[in-house]
Amino acid sequence: MRYLFPAILGICGIAVLVSLGTWQLRRLQWKEGMLADIDARIAAAPVAVPATPDPEADRYLPVEAEGELSGEGLRVLASIKQIGAVHRFITTLETYDGRVLLVDLGYRDMISADASFPQGAVKVTGNLHWPDETDGFTPAPDGELWFARDVPAMAEALGAEPLLIVAREVRPGSSITPLPVSSEGIPNDHLGYAVTWFGLALVWLGMTLFLMWRIKRRTA
Template sequence: MRYLFPAILGICGIAILVSLGTWQLRRLAWKEAMLAEIDARITAAPVAVPATPDPKADRYLPVEAEGDLGGEGLMVLASIKQVGAIHRFITTLTTPAGRVLLVDLGYRRIVSADASVPEGAVRLTGNLHWPEEIDSYTPTPDGTLWFARDVPAMAEALGAEPVLIVAREVTPGSSITPLPVSSAGIPNDHLEYALTWFGLALVWLGMTLFLMWRIKRRTV
């Protein structure tokens, strides 16, 4: 009987930890399927920009458009791994039909002294996107310098529709490097979580065996 409580405690703890690890593996499979679907959507054949894009249904939709860049824009402070601090350049694209759309042309490193935005006729392909980058800690814009891509607010500031095309290719090119939409920024830590839970289950098993060994020594 002296081993009953430690055994029950050990079995229950291990069962809970293993079930949490197994749940994270199921979440991993779901997340990988979702990311594969997003990647397939991002790289699909581009279409014309819909007349009334839906932020949910048309997120990541590949599009192509042509028109005149506004020459006036906003800079968004951001960073890229292995590159460092950057400025994203957001400007407008006026299409032949008279629509004024937002375009994320890409980035320059902050060390660059060139803050100009390209002007003139261009043809571009990219993806529609409504980034969710705003939280309670995001500073308010400082003139033309912004700290997140707030599509509705940027559209109001530049007199455009709240529709953002994140450029993949722009012809003719410029000194601004495109920073296309990708699934790389979507967190997928479920494997690490699963290994953590399984590791804790092993620790719990070791602690249970150690406790039972101590009980045995005391009763010898």
């Protein structure tokens, strides 16, 4: 009888922790499927930019557009693994049918002395994206230097439609290196969470066994 309470406590705790770990494994399977779908969508054949794109339905949609780069735009402070701080270059493309579209051309590293924007006729291939990078702590823009990509605000500042083409190829090329959309930035930590929960279940089991051993020692 003296082992009943610690046994119930141990079984209940282990059951809860194992169920949490199992749930994270199910989430891992779901997230891997979602990432595979995103990767397939990103790599699909490009189409013309829709007349009225939807930020949810058309996210990551591969597109092509031709027109004239304005030679002006905004720089966004960003960071890239293995490279460090960079500037993203956001400009506008006036298409031959009269639309003005935002284009993320890519980046130059911070040591580059060239802060100019390309100008002239180009063909841009990339993906539509509406990145969610702003929060209450994001500083306000400092002139043409921004600290996050805010598509509606950038579109208003540059007189463009509220959509962003993140280029993966610009022909002809320039000194700006494309930084294409990918699924790498989407967090997928479910395996680590599952290992944590299962590890805690083992610790709980060890603590339960130790408690029962202590009870046995006291009553021996």
